[in-house]
Amino acid sequence: MAFRIQLLDTAQCFEAAPGESVLDAALRHELRLPHECCFGSCATCRIKLVEGSVRYDDFPPGLTPEEAAEGYALACQARPASDLVISSARRLPPCSEPARHLATVTALRPLGDDVLHLSLEVPPEAELLYRPGQYINILLPDGGHRSFSMASRPHPQALDFHIRRIPEGRFTSGHAARLKPGDRLPVELPHGSFCFHAEDYRPLLMVATGTGLAPIKSILESLMDDEDCPPVSLYWGMRTEADLYLHDEIQGWADRLCDFRYVPVLSRADAGWTGRRGHVQQAVAEDFEDLSEHAIYLCGAPAMIGDAKRVFLTRNASVDHLYCDSFTFQSTATA
Numbered sequence: 001m002a003f004r005i006q007l008l009d010t011a012q013c014f015e016a017a018p019g020e021s022v023l024d025a026a027l028r029h030e031l032r033l034p035h036e037c038c039f040g041s042c043a044t045c046r047i048k049l050v051e052g053s054v055r056y057d058d059f060p061p062g063l064t065p066e067e068a069a070e071g072y073a074l075a076c077q078a079r080p081a082s083d084l085v086i087s088s089a090r091r092l093p094p095c096s097e098p099a100r101h102l103a104t105v106t107a108l109r110p111l112g113d114d115v116l117h118l119s120l121e122v123p124p125e126a127e128l129l130y131r132p133g134q135y136i137n138i139l140l141p142d143g144g145h146r147s148f149s150m151a152s153r154p155h156p157q158a159l160d161f162h163i164r165r166i167p168e169g170r171f172t173s174g175h176a177a178r179l180k181p182g183d184r185l186p187v188e189l190p191h192g193s194f195c196f197h198a199e200d201y202r203p204l205l206m207v208a209t210g211t212g213l214a215p216i217k218s219i220l221e222s223l224m225d226d227e228d229c230p231p232v233s234l235y236w237g238m239r240t241e242a243d244l245y246l247h248d249e250i251q252g253w254a255d256r257l258c259d260f261r262y263v264p265v266l267s268r269a270d271a272g273w274t275g276r277r278g279h280v281q282q283a284v285a286e287d288f289e290d291l292s293e294h295a296i297y298l299c300g301a302p303a304m305i306g307d308a309k310r311v312f313l314t315r316n317a318s319v320d321h322l323y324c325d326s327f328t329f330q331s332t333a334t335a
């Protein structure tokens with residue numbers, strides 16, 4: 001049976017064919033709902049069900065049962081079970097539409113054993129405008145792409161990235177390993193709805209694993225020396241001390257951010273490590289009895305994000321103040 005869907009924010013209406021997802025139906029009617037992975041992991045397509053109900057073939061990993069109970073759904077996986085009124089009101093309007101450019105590699109240097117610092121420059125006429133936290137798609141010859149978050153405060157031409165080498169990864173172990181200054185890369189940007197929500201004026205709790213630090217660094221750099229910067233706690237999860245590729249630099253951020261607290265957490269620390277051990281989300285849960293007053297930003301491995309959401313909601317975190325940037329794998333998405 002076909003169902004009617006109304007977008008509360010714009011009053012637009014469209015129809016979903018039997019068994020069609022909310023996102024597919026919207027796109028078929030040329031309505032652009034935000035989306036990225038399209039397989040239920042990144043939660044970019046999260047909507048609020050104002051009226052009606054949906055069903056899933058498989059409950060998506062990017063949604064917690066608690067979020068579903070509060071009326072949230074993932075449009076790419078949700079199939080209407082009745083007529084719907086939906087809202088995606090929390091999203092900020094894009095500051096510019098994605099555009100393609102030919103970028104030039106300006107620098108490459110290792111950041112620790114398996115992270116590469118890649119610097120790119122786009123032509124001046126590109127006049128890049130993007131929000132800290134957004135990402136680029138590096139376009140591959142076969143028509144695929146790989147996504148990487150901008151790792152420094154926005155700049156009209158210069159872009160920085162922290163690229164973790166994935167064993168046998170096509171781009172990170174193949175193409176990226178052969179790049180040299182002067183090489184050209186086709187790219188498309190800006191993408192992504194993950195960014196700083198200045199309207200959410202609460203103490204910031206930033207939680208990252210691995211190169212999930214990159215979009216957080218971009219956000220925090222844009223808040224440096226800003227008298228409106230809220231208090232910031234940064235928890236960074238890595239395996240070993242050697243993996244903490246920006247440890248010294250981060251410690252220096254305390255001079256330029258408000259009430260900055262930095263907690264590295266290692267899951268496979270050796271005996272000499274005197275800091276926190278375990279999983280980063282558990283360290284946060286140990287330190288905060290109540291998260292109801294925080295704006296929480298989660299970046300990195302999808303498994304950490306899923307688990308952190310579940311744990312933090314038991315500490316009274318508000319679903320409306322949780323912002324996630326899930327580093328899903330594009331090869332999976334393509335498959």
Ligand SMILES: Cc1cc2nc3c(=O)[nH]c(=O)nc-3n(C[C@H](O)[C@H](O)[C@H](O)COP(=O)(O)OP(=O)(O)OC[C@H]3O[C@@H](n4cnc5c(N)ncnc54)[C@H](O)[C@@H]3O)c2cc1C
Nearest residue numbers: 147148149163164169170171172211214327328329330331
């Ligand atoms: C919005 C967004 C932003 C991102 N930002 C960054 C960033 O700033 N820095 C960064 O390092 N990565 C980032 N990623 C992740 C990165 O895009 C993927 O790791 C990418 O797929 C790697 O490409 P590849 O061609 O080297 O590996 P692929 O050839 O795509 O993958 C080879 C195999 O390795 C596995 N794999 C791929 N990626 C990962 C991973 N991250 N962890 C574990 N296993 C993996 C998969 O099973 C895959 O089949 C981001 C992803 C998204 C969606």
Ligand code: FES
Nearest residue numbers: 036038041043076
């Ligand atoms: S687009 Fe729906 S979860 Fe990623």
